[in-house]
Amino acid sequence: MAEQDRCVRCGALLSKDETALTRKLINRGATEFFCLSCLANHFQLSEDILLKKIEEFKSMGCTLFDP
Template sequence: MSFYRTCMKCDAPLAADEVAIYMKLVSRTAREFLCIDCLGVQLHCGREPIEKLIAYFRASGHCVLFR
């Protein structure tokens, strides 16, 4: 049995980075998550700024959520 998470709004399967960016930007204790597209709508910024933040946090190596 495999365990995977889905977006609480659109039910799309989530990648690890999508879960990590949601935890970083919204709540570290979250148990339900939004995909990048739905999170972009909620934050009124779209997909591109969120993808740039993911790349930044992954490249920095300082955030344990993106290791």
């Protein structure tokens, strides 16, 4: 069974979108990941905006995200 990534800040289990978004926003080679709400907190953005960003990156064909 593959080990699922957890948010380094709050320990929440992460979706692929969340790990991909961390890579996109923080560092492509990131080895520590954040959940959506911790990312929102970190960047002082709302979770809604981050969800829209995920959709944006997907529509741009970013390969970090699942199609």
